[in-house]
Each structure stands twice: as C-alpha cells, then as structure tokens.
Amino acid sequence: MKNIFLSGILLFSVLITGCNQSKTDDSGKADSGKKLVIGATMLSMQNEFVVNVADEMEAKAKELGVELIVVDAERSSLKQVEQVESFIAQGVDAIILNPCEVEASSPAVKLALAAKIPIINVNSETTAKPTAFVGSDDVESARIAMKYISEKLSGKGNVIMMHGYMGQAAQLKRDRGAKEILAANPGLKLLAEQTGEWDRAKAMSLTENWIQSFGTKINAIFAQNDEMGMGVVKALEAAGLKNKMIVVSVDAIPDALQAVKKGTLDATVFQNAKQQGGKAIETAVKAAKGEKFESQVLIPFQLVTKENVGEFLK
Template identity: 25%
Template sequence: MNRRSKSCFSRSLAKRGGAVLLGGALLLGQSGCGSQRTTDVRIGVALYQQNDTFISTVVENLELQARAWEEETSRKLTLNITDGGNSQSTQNDQVDRFLDRDYDAICVNIVDRTAAAVLIDKAEAANVPIIFFNRQPVQEDLDRWEGAYYVGARAEQSGEIQGQIVADAWKADPAAVDRNGDGVLQYVMLEGEPGHQDTLLRTEYSVNTLTETVPAEKLASDTANWDRTQASARMTEWIKRYGEEIEVVFANNDDMALGAIDACRAAGMTELPFIVGVDATPPALEAIEAGTLKGTVLNDAEGMAEAMFALIRALAAGEDPAQSVELEEGHYIWMPYRRVTAETIASE
C-alpha cells in the first residue's frame, strides 16, 4: 500500500474513534487514531443471493471467524449479512445502510460485477474499506481506489482442473468414459449466470483443456444460473433428446452438477455420465463418495473467509496489507483451486 493509502485509513479510523483488528485482538488507542473505541465492531456482508450453496458456506466460515475473534478479545463483533436477492439495486441500498450506520468494513459478493464503481466511490467517500469476494469486479473499477479489494480464485484455473479430471479419466480407461466407443467424448455444458466471468472462463478453459488431448463433441449447452433446480430441468430436456449419448457433463458449479445427477436419477438411468462440478461443497463431496459425481474443484470457502479477515486486520492497523497477505497488484488476494476426486478424498 502506498503512503496515500495508509494516511487514508488512518484518517478513517481516527474519524470513527478507533481501529478494529479482526482475527486477533482489537487495536485500541493507536497513535494518531483517536480515542478508545467503546462500540461493538460491525462488519457488513452483502451477498448476491444467500441460497447459493457455496456462498452460504463462505458465510458460515465468516461467522466462525467472528465467534473466534469474540472469544479471543471478549468484544462483540456483529456480522450483518444481507441477501441481495440477485438484485443490484437492492444490494446498493443495503451497502448504503452499512455506510450510513458507520460500519467498520464492508464485504460484498456483488450481484453485477460491472456495477462495482458506484459502491467503491461511496465507500471511498466514507473512508470505509470495501472487500469484494467470489464475484470479481472489473479491474478498472478496483483501480479507482486503493481501499477496494478482491478475494477470490482465478476462474480459468477451475476450468483447467475440470478438463484435466475428464482427460485423466479418459487416459486411465477410455472405455469407462467413451461409452459408445466412437473415440470421441460427447458432452453437455451447464453454464452459470450469463456474462459472469466464472461462467465464461470455466466454460472456455474446461473444454480447451480437455480437447488438448481428447477428441470431444458438444451436444448442448445452456445456462442454469448456478441453480440446482434449473440445472435439473435443462438436463432432463437433454436426456430426452440425447439419452445415453451424453458421456460427460460439465457444470460450472456443484449445485448444477447435483441438478444433473437429480435428472439422471429421475430418468431412471442406471449408468450416469461422467459429471464434474466446481466448489467442493459438502453435498458435492457426499456425491463424490457415493460415486455419482466424478470430480469437483475446491473453491476454498474457509480460506476466503480467513483472507478477508486478515486483510481487514492489516488495514485497520495502518499496515501495508502486502506484508500480511499475498496481495497482488495492490488489490487482489488469489485463492488456489484444488482438484477433488474420489482418489484425493481417500488419500486425505
């Protein structure tokens, strides 16, 4: 963080009468930061949609971080978690309320990644750090202010891992995946939210990685908006049209992969296609152990929550965040993805 950034946060903390250290101890009476803080610590968490399984897992880990902080400091930390209901205007109003009520920091799982500039400008005006997570704003918006950050994973990496899981299964036993024996893998693609960077990159890189070594043919693709029910409906249509021609199902997240499994079961299929997802949610891990989901990619919900708290801790202390977290380009904390299959689960 540059000198201007440090002074910005020093002024912010002084204005509110103290500083908050999350995940460790409360910083009180810092030099130049004003008088000791007597009010509870308040963190606003604005979600794009709370019924998303992965996002709910992140929230659970944030709550665990908050409770651990309370035990260590004997202070009250309030996480005000709001559900945007997939409406950017609703989420804007929620962030406005956090700022109006002088919250210490705001974490935003943004509805529309192209709408971050408005929120960043408001946070800058209030001198409140804003941390976006899991849904990445465009870089130009993050560059507007040094107090705006992003915590998440590189979407292209998850696609690469998905494609590699399928390619490795082909190499190990082609007949187990290529059920019709034509030397080509026929696949369908369940896509997330249209225009979302995770949708675009996971879709592109999963197929590109597979086709580097394995002949493949797309039968169908459609959006299911990260949703299990929508994915089940799409998969049901494809089963009626293609039946057992479907050899592989790529799903941009686990909820949609589970929806594909639901559809296959409802259709009475005795042998399911090779289905892969992303996120490694608890229901997905259960499906891997059951053998219905062949692979997923760990999107580290626990690590994401820890990184957000570590970032706020460094900012509150007036420190250079790059000294406490792996901060790239002044704004980004990148979480690594990891391959998850029945074999990796068994080895842990």
C-alpha cells in the same frame, strides 16, 4: 453573561474534538478501543457454498471481536448496491462484497471507495478494483474439471457445459477455463451450453431437456458449481443414465463430497470456503485499522475424486 456564553462555546468545542479523537487517531486509523463493524453483502444465501463462506466469516469475526452484519443480495446487483449504500450510511468500518455480477455490482465498489471505506471482494470479482480481493482463480477450477473429463474420455466425446449465473465472474472465468481445454483437445465436442443459474432445481430441469434432445450422445457434463452438479446427477439417475455419463462440478460442498464417495458424482473441484471467509474478515480488519494487508489473496483449487475424497470429508 457574555463570559458564561463564551465558556459554554469553548466547552462544547472541546467535547466535539474529544469525540472525534476517540473515533480515529492522527493517522486516520480506527481507534483500537472501538469495536469494529463490518458489513457484508452476499450473492445469495440460498447457495450452499456462499452460506459456507458467510458462516466462516461469522466465526472469524467472533474470534477477532468484530461485529459483522451479513445481508443477502438475493442475486440482485441493484439490491447489492443499495445494501452497500446502507452500510456507508451506517458508518461501518469496512465492507465485504460477494458480487452478484462483474459489471453491475461495480458501482458498489466505487461508492465504498468514494466514502473512504475499505471494500474487500470475496470469492468473485468486479470490473471496479476493490481495496482487496480474496478468492480463487476460477479459470483454473474449470481447467481442472475439463482436464479430468478429457482424461476419462481419452480426449474424444461429446461434452455439455452448464453455466452459472450469467455475467458473474465465476461463470465468465469457468467458461474461459473450460474452453481453453476444449480448444486444446479437438476430439472433444461441445454439444450444448446453457445457464442453470447456480440452482439445483433449474439444473435438474435443464438436464431433463438435454436428455430429451441428445440422449446417450452425451458423454460428459461439466456443471460450473456443485448445486447444479447435484441437479444433473438427480436427473440422470431418474432417467437411468448416470452410469453412461461423466459428471464433474466445482466447490466440494458436503452434498457433492458424499456423492463423490457414493460414486454418483465422478469428481468435484474443492474450493476452500473456510479460507475465503476467514481471510476476507482478516483482510477487512487490517484495512479498517490501517495495517498492512495483501491486496490479493488467491487460494488454490484441488480435484476431488473417489480416491481422495476421504481427505475432504474429515
């Protein structure tokens, strides 16, 4: 009986060792025979650009044979941290974070790193440094937009800026980029600035308030994303003022591209959702496998006007 008992213990130990070895090799890399699982928490699936990034992530994950779990943080950094905790508990191989806020989403990064799970920030940043970042330089997007406005106004006029969700990296950086150009062009006056929270309906309402306050004193409006830009255009059209003001926004979502083609939106700044989503998955897969990857992938912005919009509608 004693020999049988010892044999059973030995067999159990061998089985446990075998299971552990099937999960990782000697270097700690994910076993090539195991299907990788990546968890992704997105800022808001009500935002068209974020949805475009998520769609491309799904397509790239399918192409690479990776299981992707996408959840909606609904603009709540607290919920986002909880979602990352859930991914950690599930034992995912990598996490993609589309941060709600620079500071408040940072604990999610720290939790993943503490659990030794690679975490890739896509599109937006956190104070805590992730395993890698895939996105674009949001400061540059605002520089491009405000330079276009300055050129159209010949360096003189009243400008209004509509901010995105306050505290998010894109909002902070686009504010910085726009104000760099305003500072370099003293003939441009910032008449007002307020958040539209990346939201089309809120942007429309906010623009209506600005029309009541300033009327035709407004020469141009810079909306920090296209969702808000489309809300601005709708309010100006309803008031019969669109032809009197320049409107520029960022992202080049399909609605905005059509508006540029039509002439109701003067310009947008193309942000490549396809490349951001695809590169985020590729980077996450490489990090999970212990392969070499770039710790920062920056994808350039491009100005889109009526003259070149056809290139982006293809």
